[in-house]
Amino acid sequence: MLLRTAARLALGLALCLALLGAVCGACGQGALGVMPGVVNDPGNLSLRRAILAFATSQLCTEMQRRSVPLRLRDDDPVTGRFYPSSCVAQELANGNLFLQFGGSGVIWTNLTKRMGFDASAAVEYDHDFLMDGDTMYVYFRQRSTTAASFTTRLIEQPAAVSLGGVSLAQGSAYANALGAQLVKTEIARGFTVIRDDDGAVQLGLGVIEKGQRPRAPYERRDNGKLLLANERTEVHQNQRDYIGPLEITDSGQAVTLTIALEGAPGVDVILVPRILAEQWLQVYLTQPAPTPPPTPPLYDEPVYSGAPWRRTLPLPKGQYYLVVDNTSAAGRTQPTTYALDDRAALVSYAVEVGDAP
Known part of the structure; x- marks a missing residue:
C-alpha cells in the first residue's frame, strides 16, 4: 500500500x-x-x-x-x-x-x-x-x-x-x-x-466518457473568470500543500480564492512567487521538519472552519504558488497536537483568474 x-x-x-x-x-x-x-x-x-x-x-x-x-x-x-x-x-x-x-x-x-x-x-x-x-x-x-x-x-x-x-x-x-x-x-x-x-x-x-466529469467541490460559475483549480486537499498536522504554479498572464488581473475548511480549527493560506516557492518546496521534499518561507510571503492569512472564505487579490504578471499550511513553522495559526489524533484539515478550494476589480 x-x-x-x-x-x-x-x-x-x-x-x-x-x-x-x-x-x-x-x-x-x-x-x-x-x-x-x-x-x-x-x-x-x-x-x-x-x-x-x-x-x-x-x-x-x-x-x-x-x-x-x-x-x-x-x-x-x-x-x-x-x-x-x-x-x-x-x-x-x-x-x-x-x-x-x-x-x-x-x-x-x-x-x-x-x-x-x-x-x-x-x-x-x-x-x-x-x-x-x-x-x-x-x-x-x-x-x-x-x-x-x-x-x-x-x-x-x-x-x-x-x-x-x-x-x-x-x-x-x-x-x-x-x-x-x-x-x-x-x-x-x-x-x-x-x-x-x-x-x-x-x-x-482511465477513460472518462464524453459528457462525464470528475468530482469537484464547486460548481463552475459563469463569471468570465478562468478556473485554474477546483479540488479538495487533505493537509495533515505538520504538513502543507504547495498548489501551483498558478499563472497571471497579463497586468491588471487578480486571483480569486474560495476556500472551505473542515476537520481542523484553522489553516494558513500563503501566496508566494514561483521561484521562492520552489526553493521552499525542495526543502520540504527532503527535510522532516517544516521550515518557514525563505522570505516574507506576498500574502498570508488564516482561514477557519465554518463559512466559506473568499478573497480577490490583484497580482503582477507572473507565476505563483498557493500554499495551504497546517504547521506551526509558517503562518499565524498554531495547530494543536492531540495524542493519536491527527486532526487533518480537509480543504475545498477553487482558484480563478480574471480582471482585477
Missing part, C-alpha cells in the same frame, strides 16, 4: 495537461466544437492526429508549467503532488507520442507520513480526442512503458515502514524497484483530460 500510493503520482497526467494546453493554443477549440460530427467521426483519426501534432513542439514547455495532484484513490482528496522538471517528446512513425519525463513529488500516507520522491518514465501513448460541444476530451492510452524509475528522498516516519518483513527504508534498492514497477502499473491505466472552451481543465485516470 505504501508505494502504491506513491506510484499513483501518475506521471502521465502531467503529459495530459501539457499536451492539452499546447493543442488548444495551436487551434481554435470553439471552431472544432462547431463541427463535432466531423471531428468525432471514427474514420477521421488522421485529422485528429494532425491537430494534436501541432502540440508536440510546445509539449515540454507546457509540461513544466504545472503540477499534478496525487490521490490514494480516484475519488479521494489530494494528499500529494508531482512536479515535472524534465521532458523530451517525439512523434513516432506510427503517429503515437513517445515521451521521456521526470520530476519530484511528495505524498502523505498514514504509514510513512510525508514521503518525498523522484520519479521518471519513458512511455509510448496512443492519443486521440473527441468533442462534446465546445468541450474537448483528450484520451491517452498507454502502448508501452520502456523505463520507469522511483527514488525515495524522504520518509518522515521510516521506523514503521516494512513489507512482509523487508524494510522499505528511504532510498533502499527494494523500495525503489517496487516503486518503479508500481509507476508502470499506474501509467498503464491511461488518462483523460477535459478542457472547456475557456481554458478550464479537469483530469482523471
Whole structure:
C-alpha cells in the first residue's frame, strides 16, 4: 500500500495537461466544437492526429508549467503532488507520442507520513480526442512503458515502514524497484483530460466518457473568470500543500480564492512567487521538519472552519504558488497536537483568474 500510493503520482497526467494546453493554443477549440460530427467521426483519426501534432513542439514547455495532484484513490482528496522538471517528446512513425519525463513529488500516507520522491518514465501513448460541444476530451492510452524509475528522498516516519518483513527504508534498492514497477502499473491505466472552451481543465485516470466529469467541490460559475483549480486537499498536522504554479498572464488581473475548511480549527493560506516557492518546496521534499518561507510571503492569512472564505487579490504578471499550511513553522495559526489524533484539515478550494476589480 505504501508505494502504491506513491506510484499513483501518475506521471502521465502531467503529459495530459501539457499536451492539452499546447493543442488548444495551436487551434481554435470553439471552431472544432462547431463541427463535432466531423471531428468525432471514427474514420477521421488522421485529422485528429494532425491537430494534436501541432502540440508536440510546445509539449515540454507546457509540461513544466504545472503540477499534478496525487490521490490514494480516484475519488479521494489530494494528499500529494508531482512536479515535472524534465521532458523530451517525439512523434513516432506510427503517429503515437513517445515521451521521456521526470520530476519530484511528495505524498502523505498514514504509514510513512510525508514521503518525498523522484520519479521518471519513458512511455509510448496512443492519443486521440473527441468533442462534446465546445468541450474537448483528450484520451491517452498507454502502448508501452520502456523505463520507469522511483527514488525515495524522504520518509518522515521510516521506523514503521516494512513489507512482509523487508524494510522499505528511504532510498533502499527494494523500495525503489517496487516503486518503479508500481509507476508502470499506474501509467498503464491511461488518462483523460477535459478542457472547456475557456481554458478550464479537469483530469482523471482511465477513460472518462464524453459528457462525464470528475468530482469537484464547486460548481463552475459563469463569471468570465478562468478556473485554474477546483479540488479538495487533505493537509495533515505538520504538513502543507504547495498548489501551483498558478499563472497571471497579463497586468491588471487578480486571483480569486474560495476556500472551505473542515476537520481542523484553522489553516494558513500563503501566496508566494514561483521561484521562492520552489526553493521552499525542495526543502520540504527532503527535510522532516517544516521550515518557514525563505522570505516574507506576498500574502498570508488564516482561514477557519465554518463559512466559506473568499478573497480577490490583484497580482503582477507572473507565476505563483498557493500554499495551504497546517504547521506551526509558517503562518499565524498554531495547530494543536492531540495524542493519536491527527486532526487533518480537509480543504475545498477553487482558484480563478480574471480582471482585477
